[in-house]
Amino acid sequence: MARVEYDDVSKRFPTQDRPAVDHLGLDVANGEFLVLLGPSGCGKTTALRMLAGLEYPDSGDILIDGRSVVRLEPKDRDVALVFQSYALYPHMSVRDNIQYPLRVRKQLTAMERLSKVDRVADLLGIRQLLPRRPAQLSGGEQQRVALARAIVREPRVFLMDEPLSNLDAKLRTHTRTELKALQKQLGVTTIFVTHDQAEAMTMGDRIAVLDAGKLQQLGTPDNVYQRPANLFVAQFIGSPPMNIVDARRDGGALVLTGGWRVEAPRGLAGSDGIKVGLRPESIDLERAPASGAQPAEVLVSEPLGSEVIVNVKLGDALLKIRTGPDVRPDPGTPVYLRARPGGVRVFDASSGAALN
Amino acid sequence: MVEGPGVTTRAASRVARTAAAPRGASWIEALAVHAVFVLVVVFFLVPFLWLFTAAFDADAVAYIRFPAAPTLNNFVRIFTEHDFGRALLNSVFVAGSTMVLDVIAVALAGYSLSRLEWRFKSWITYAVLLLQTMPLSATMVPIYGLARALGLRNSYAGLILIHAAIELPFLVWLMKNFFDNVPRYLEEAAWLDGRSKLRALAEIVLPVARNGIGVVAGLAFLAAWAEVLMMIILIDSQDLKTVPLAFYETLRTQGGYTEVQYGLVAAMGVLYAVPVMALFLMTRRMMVRGLVASSRGL
């Protein structure tokens, strides 16, 4: 149980010209599930490894429960890390793998250790695997053993470095749910690194989006999705991502590419060069002309079962629009677009920052 | 160390190239190749044939002949008349201690070089390879002078230290390559589980790299067992006489070569060579793989 703080942490690797982590500040509450999300090379794993003690920050401080840990060895930080590749000790049985951290700490008798290993194994449903070697396990089983080894220690903080990325798609979705439930049950502060925005959205209490070593936005999944702080977040989160089109102001309205006029959102800060962002579900598609609706032409429809993504050509831009499963216009069909009120996001074209 | 893919490719290559051979490859070719092999086998094995027949022949001579009555008499005589037991003990002790010292030094250095992150790291590797190519015969005079100055002549410590050093560059380099194949996240996991770097090395990294440790230990022992040049310049005390020295002396001190008691020398030769050949051939695959890897350069 612990609170974790990153205080203006920077780290640059000698072989690279830009910092891997650039003035990162984060405050993770006790018991929170925080996801570090970003593309590969954004610094999320480095940030995690600095908390684990596997990398050393060049500047700034990292605190657990208000006490700086940057001078502590990894072994003295009382944090557990689940590696992307699981890092199971290949020459030890599953039981020995799980009880290894307990043996190292020497606080328990052999009997206590074994019963604890059994309890954790039951929790994760891997009791029958205990006598085996890691090489004899499937990827999903290995992942559970790695998790068990982290849980058995009852550490102050769980760190997870893309622990689901080596699982197949179906198992990944399943484990996602399970892991989230488990974390709530145990109540241990967890920092989870991933490049998969769906994983981040479903699991995190809050998401910290990183790009090029810099924190782009920190917020709840809803907040990050609905109110992206900048163009990077807008395009990184959501599948399909937010539609971004060039636009200009015209009095109280915004004129988008292709001449589409939408009402400017209230409280829009002043700026000239702008881009407008529309989530695929923030655009309504109509078959018949209506006043205020923008005519456009269907390029192709992509049915996904529960929904259909209609690709529409508007001027020189391509818009992706989410519709119900029964709407499947053929290519070339004329359609009419209407932006949902409250769904229009405006960004500064040069800085990328959100203006509303 | 990764057996899987390599083996499949090799097997595939075998199939493909067998198939590539022209059908009914001419018997002349087969005959010629086999004739070459027979010559090769004769050339390389005949000297051994002599060694093994002479060792069991009470009146062995310089040429190959099968003993009329094979006997262990020569072996009995080298132990009773030439104190060969002492030499064997000395050799086992020196080679064994060299092995222990080398394994410790090589494990620490190989691991450190593998994990060190430093701009000039590649230069260390070059320097190690450079040292490895230094011929002992060039430095034997200075080593003699040094050993004399440090009081390392005629001492077990001197023999062990120098033999540990001789193979060190090669073994460190070999072991570094083994450690390079051990993923770092294993030791990182052990650190996070609460282990110091040294304990994580001992409990996690070394067991995973145990093949490498085995090769290093084997090579260190064999090299120290077989080496003779340093023995010659460092030892003149009878008490410290090792197997190669006993062999060398028996060969040398009996006047001209024609007076050599071939049976005795051959018996010593068998006991000197057989452990090396046996150990090497038993671990041939690992040793050869290590050697091939080393030939690939950096």
Place this chain on the structure above:
Amino acid sequence: MLARNSTYIAGVAPAAVLLALFFVGPALWALYSSLTNLALVGIDAANPRFVGLDNYTRLFADPDFWTVIRNSVTFVVGSAVIGQFGLGLALALLIDHAEHRRWWLGTLAYGAVLLAWVNPTLIAGFLWVAMYDFFFGSLNHVFLSSLGASSVDWIGSFPMPAVIVANIWRGTAFTMIIFLGALKTIPPDIYEAARIDGANAWRRFWDHTLPSLRPIAALALLSITMSTFGTFIVIQTLTNGGPGNATEVIALFAFHTAFKSFSIGYGSAIAVVMLGLNFAFAIAYLRWSRARA
């Protein structure tokens, strides 16, 4: 940076001390004593004088030195370049070929070559002493006499070829193993593609097999050149440099100068020349292998 790596630097220390003591130390000491008149015994042993480059001028003016250099080159070319390298390459190709055809005699040949190599060098020398023996050696007493030919004084009449053959016997396995390893890394699809293009077995060999061995061949050649250049035990056992100085190679010359003539300073100058030549080869080796990487 330093703090982070300090554990690893400490880990290198034991090995570094041993290497400094028995590799770097002796090399530097050789360099120093080659500039003195240090001797093994007598007054110069206690009080060596600095003599500048005298040892080197003496060495380069010494006709024996040039004989020794010539002997060394002959020995290296004969036993390493032609013998171990040529025979090793040929055997690797034949054994690889035999492996594809499943001819078991190839495996036996491989084992025989390997056995000669893993055998202690001193034994190798001794076995050939017996083989070459004038009165009772196997070569004369068994082979030549069964052919009805009269005995040949192998070591007396052909000293250099005799030591070269013995060293080929001892060292061929190294190149053979290296080339066998390299042959196994040639991807089979190259051969399949060549067959589809209509290349026959010889063309495939010339166009694909040999070129893919070329880079490793250079490294193997440099490597055995270096080790053959320092050969000591085989020759010392067989001829001890004789008859006369017919087989006196540089390592024996350094040894004899230091331990028979007791002139350590002069012997060290020879050692420095050896180290210098070896260094040049090693640099060539490193450059070559770095260019490949």
